[in-house]
Amino acid sequence: MAEPGRTRLIGGPGMLLVWLYGVMVVGAVSRSAVQIATEFDRAPLAYSLSAVAGLVYGFITYSLVRGGERARRAALVCCAAELAGVLIVGTWTLADPSAFPDATVWSDYGMGYLFIPVLLPVTAVFWLRRSRAATS
Amino acid sequence: MLVALTVATAVAALALAAWCGWAAHRDQPTKDWHFIGMAMVTLLALVQLVVGVVRLARGEKPEQGTTIFVSYLVGALACVPAAAFMSLAERTRWGSITVAAGGVVLAVLQVRLYDIWGG
Numbered sequence: 351m352a353e354p355g356r357t358r359l360i361g362g363p364g365m366l367l368v369w370l371y372g373v374m375v376v377g378a379v380s381r382s383a384v385q386i387a388t389e390f391d392r393a394p395l396a397y398s399l400s401a402v403a404g405l406v407y408g409f410i411t412y413s414l415v416r417g418g419e420r421a422r423r424a425a426l427v428c429c430a431a432e433l434a435g436v437l438i439v440g441t442w443t444l445a446d447p448s449a450f451p452d453a454t455v456w457s458d459y460g461m462g463y464l465f466i467p468v469l470l471p472v473t474a475v476f477w478l479r480r481s482r483a484a485t486s
Numbered sequence: 487m488l489v490a491l492t493v494a495t496a497v498a499a500l501a502l503a504a505w506c507g508w509a510a511h512r513d514q515p516t517k518d519w520h521f522i523g524m525a526m527v528t529l530l531a532l533v534q535l536v537v538g539v540v541r542l543a544r545g546e547k548p549e550q551g552t553t554i555f556v557s558y559l560v561g562a563l564a565c566v567p568a569a570a571f572m573s574l575a576e577r578t579r580w581g582s583i584t585v586a587a588g589g590v591v592l593a594v595l596q597v598r599l600y601d602i603w604g605g
Contacts, residue, residue: 365576369569369584373591380557388553464594 356418359425359481364414367474370466371411377463378404378455385452393452399439403455403467406432410474419482426478433471436460440468488537488603495530495562496596502527502566503589510582516573524570524585527592531563534599549604558602562595 360368382400390397406428413425440459443450453462460467502523506516516524538559542548548555569588573581 360576362576362578362580365572365580366584366587369572369587372568373565376561380561384553384557 356416357422357481359414359417359422359478363477364481367470367477368411368414370470371407371414371474374455374463374466374470375404375407375411378407381455393450396450396452396454396457399435399454399456403432403435406435422478422481426475429471429474429478433468433475436468436471488534488541489600491530491534491537492596492600492603495527495534496593498527498530499566499589499592499596501589503586503593506582506586506589510579510586513579515577515579515581516570516585520573520582520585521570524566527589528563528566528570531559531566531592535559535563538603548602550602555599555602558595558599562592562599565592565595 358364378400382397382404385393385397386401410425410428410432413421413428436456436459439454439456443454443457450457455463456467459465502520505523506520509516509520538555542552542555566585566588569585573585575581576584
């Protein structure tokens with residue numbers, strides 16, 4: 351961990367995080383791309399939210415791989431946004447199912463994705479906070 | 487044929503996950519034997535992709551659409567090799583856990599593939 355310059359964020363558990371985030375990027379981006387391209391009118395809100403989720407996942411993955419203090423902070427902010435997104439959209443889909451004719455990545459707190467969308471940001475926040483403790 | 491391959495790939499993926507999970511439990515990185523296992527699971531996914539494309543070429547239609555079917559087949563093929571490369575970069579137990587997670591993801595993809603094809 352004593353590398354000059356950037357804090358390495360993908361050592362140890364970070365590698366597993368990158369893998370899971372990578373899977374979510376591919377899942378969310380490809381899913382929303384297909385749905386927006388073929389049947390956007392059916393559930394515009396749901397598909398747009400999936401696309402946003404994909405972008406957030408992409409940015410976090412990039413930050414983790416890049417490393418460094420600024421990337422670490424940016425990733426922390428995004429993880430918080432992601433967690434808020436999962437909780438808000440999850441509650442929203444349960445409270446008002448009629449707004450979502452089709453599921454998003456974050457529907458029912460990410461149940462369709464084994465709850466990874468809600469577990470991942472919590473784990474990532476712990477990891478990112480610990481990375482700072484290890485380097486300072 | 488396709489369904490049998492789907493089941494076989496899912497079982498192999500879970501076995502790989504358990505094997506690498508065991509390595510992680512014993513605090514070991516992935517070894518040559520694990521990579522042979524990953525190669526075999528990947529080979530199954532490759533055969534599945536070929537069989538799937540042949541069935542499409544014969545004019546059969548997956549229940550939930552050709553685009554989704556093909557993207558899942560490609561995703562299933564890429565899944566384990568991607569995890570394998572990451573475990574090469576991470577020579578600790580966490581590399582083993584990453585491959586184990588890759589196996590679980592592949593098994594989930596197989597369940598989805600089964601649904602998409604329509605049983």
